[in-house]
Amino acid sequence: MKKVLQTLTLMTGISLAVSVQAAEWRYAMEEGLTDPQGIYAVKFKEEIEKNSNHTVKIYPVGALGESADAMEQALAGLIQFIDQSPGFTGAMIPEAEAFLVPYVQPTDPQVVRTFFKEGKAVNEMFHEIYREHGLELLSIFPEGEQVVTTMKEFRTPADLEGVKIRTMTSPLLLETYTAFGASPIAMAWGELIGALKTNMVDGQENPAIWIEAYGLDELAPVLTYTGHGQYTTAVMANADFYDSLSAEDKKLVQDAAAVAHDHILNEAVKMDETGLKIIKETNPNAKIVRLTEAERAVFKKRATAVEEKFIAKAGKRGAAIIEQMKKDIAEAEAKHN
Numbered sequence: 656m657k658k659v660l661q662t663l664t665l666m667t668g669i670s671l672a673v674s675v676q677a678a679e680w681r682y683a684m685e686e687g688l689t690d691p692q693g694i695y696a697v698k699f700k701e702e703i704e705k706n707s708n709h710t711v712k713i714y715p716v717g718a719l720g721e722s723a724d725a726m727e728q729a730l731a732g733l734i735q736f737i738d739q740s741p742g743f744t745g746a747m748i749p750e751a752e753a754f755l756v757p758y759v760q761p762t763d764p765q766v767v768r769t770f771f772k773e774g775k776a777v778n779e780m781f782h783e784i785y786r787e788h789g790l791e792l793l794s795i796f797p798e799g800e801q802v803v804t805t806m807k808e809f810r811t812p813a814d815l816e817g818v819k820i821r822t823m824t825s826p827l828l829l830e831t832y833t834a835f836g837a838s839p840i841a842m843a844w845g846e847l848i849g850a851l852k853t854n855m856v857d858g859q860e861n862p863a864i865w866i867e868a869y870g871l872d873e874l875a876p877v878l879t880y881t882g883h884g885q886y887t888t889a890v891m892a893n894a895d896f897y898d899s900l901s902a903e904d905k906k907l908v909q910d911a912a913a914v915a916h917d918h919i920l921n922e923a924v925k926m927d928e929t930g931l932k933i934i935k936e937t938n939p940n941a942k943i944v945r946l947t948e949a950e951r952a953v954f955k956k957r958a959t960a961v962e963e964k965f966i967a968k969a970g971k972r973g974a975a976i977i978e979q980m981k982k983d984i985a986e987a988e989a990k991h992n
């Protein structure tokens with residue numbers, strides 16, 4: 656830590672030189688600097704550095720191991736900030752799996768934006784829950800609609816029989832793809848490309864921008880829009896670290912998070928469109944399938960059992976979150992229709 660001198664002007668008009676600790680804060684994420692988590696992190700860093708003497712060092716995907724490794728380091732206080740998605744956090748915080756329950760989240764980009772920006776569930780109900788796990792929740796944001804990439808086209812659960820789908824490690828994702836008729840396998844991000852190349856898995860789900868950036872459409876070229884969810888992620892601070900900050904630094908962090916959140920909510924929509932556009936332009940083998948409403952209805956029916964499993968695990972609090980999410984979505988839809 657380096658010490659710097661700042662001048663404080665007291666109400667009396669007397670100027671007073673005080674020493675302020677300038678810290679370097681470490682921030683780990685699951686993506687690269689130009690991916691949605693990176694866009695948020697860079698904006699957060701810019702805001703912190705513009706408005707204080709502190710600096711933020713960003714550790715992109717892989718720099719500190721897999722998502723689970725980075726979380727261990729965040730909980731141990733070795734890093735101060737972490738972006739980890741419910742697709743991984745759900746293994747530790749069951750209520751976070753609310754973002755994974757299929758056919759709850761909206762698909763219309765404007766409704767999605769309002770749901771994340773203004774919704775009571777997103778903005779009020781998770782803070783206390785993450786706190787119980789040693790994390791100060793700063794932001795939750797979407798990265799685009801989940802798209803399933805497979806080797807062969809599917810339109811029904813029967814088509815998915817025996818199809819090995821890689822999921823992130825939250826258990827509810829295994830329940831989801833089992834309900835959808837497939838054979839899911841959970842694994843860390845770092846294993847996925849190899850697993851697709853060696854046919855250990857036949858497909859996976861991710862938003863278009865990520866599929867394009869990491870060439871997943873080259874490895875499993877049928878992209879299916881099932882309409883079952885948004886890829887969601889969350890940014891947190893180690894709670895002890897956050898509590899040790901001065902009131903001024905807490906405000907600095909919250910303000911930087913608010914600016915970065917607004918920024919990514921605007922950018923994510925554009926990035927989702929861009930991802931699909933590039934795939935269409937550059938991959939002649941890619942086949943884009945949008946399930947019809949009738950086809951989706953079959954998957955939706957199966958999703959009700961997944962929602963019940965979520966509630967059985969996350970209890971009354973989980974049930975209240977889902978109920979509130981549905982209310983928030985109805986309100987967002989009313990606003991935009």
Ligand code: 6CS
Nearest residue numbers: 685686823844861865886
């Ligand atoms: O599928 C995954 O594991 C990765 N997907 C995204 C969109 N971000 C990071 C995560 O590790």
